[in-house]
Amino acid sequence: MTTTDKPPLPARPHFSSGPCAKPPGWAPEKLFLDDLGRSHRGTLGKQRLRYCIDLMRAMLELPDTHRIGIVPGSDTGAFELAMWSMLGACAVTCLAWESFGEGWVTDAAKQLKLDPTVIRANYGELPDLEQIDWRHDVLFTWNGTTSGVRVPDGEWIPEDREGLSFADATSAVFAYDIPWSKVDVATFSWQKALGGEGAHGVLILGPRAVERLESFTPDRPLPKLFRLTKSGDLNEAVFTGETINTPSMLAVEDAIFALEWAKSIGGLKGMIARTEANAAALDRIVAERNWLGHLAQDPASRSKTSVCLTVDGADTAFIKRLAALLEAEGAAYDIAGYRDAPPGLRIWCGATVDTADIEALGPWLDWAWREMNP
């Protein structure tokens, strides 16, 4: 194989499933920085935090029934804040079909000792959603980033549920139409579909979650970082930009850049359209190669963001070498599957990735396959 046999490189070989590719056109010097080195509780800092929250609401098409706020600790922080401050009022069911869902099972069972009902499925599959007892609080991952399996929609969540639905939606928001009336708690991080930074999480609370916070005091100590109520009432200020502790305004400005980009491409609809075009382009690549397959068997619950692929006969060492070859060529960064998942590739197809770059990846996968199978 000579250099001339190499196909054209993707313009941005950033296919990581988190942190994900920056929005097209992003550059650090384009960020608004006047609020750096100043108090986040001053007029400008508060204005920018509020602006970020307002943009998120608009880009998510979040109804007025739901609050949205910025909290510490990326998606993990937001989801654990919700678990620690709301669980224990009734029985708990956890759904798990990949690594992050399993993480919430561990939290509920071993840390909070809630003895949850656990409904599991293997990597590549979705559990039976009809089994769920909705008298329980139900925890699930909208899009399982490590297996590429997502819930197909919100039809399986009853409007008249007794328990609360807790959705870890970090690799789902801005990629799917989320039916907000079915979601009591949702969390995400800017580092996924927006191509933002980690560090902060976003917490979305529906009215029944607020009711829970105001009517239920868990029998456990809550660190200040998790406290959302004051004298039994919701601390509404958190949802207008008065963060619990000091945020990184640099990360906030970076998120604002991404959200303004999302607005410029048509908001949620534009984000979804780009995601779908990317997933369709990757799907064509898979269909044309008999050595590639989808880990998620059912197209209805196959992720359109974190697309996980099987590679014929590949073990962990093979995948590691293949991914390293592509990385060294500048053709694809970070596409080896997650460490706990079956050996395979994982290619982010969220909106910040350009479809032309996914298309350019196909011939590079062929090149790496040939290099590995001389």
Ligand SMILES: Cc1ncc(COP(=O)(O)O)c(C=O)c1O
């Ligand atoms: C589904 C899911 N949940 C939680 C996390 C953890 O997110 P963070 O590192 O932003 O806290 C991730 C990260 O990849 C994820 O994909």
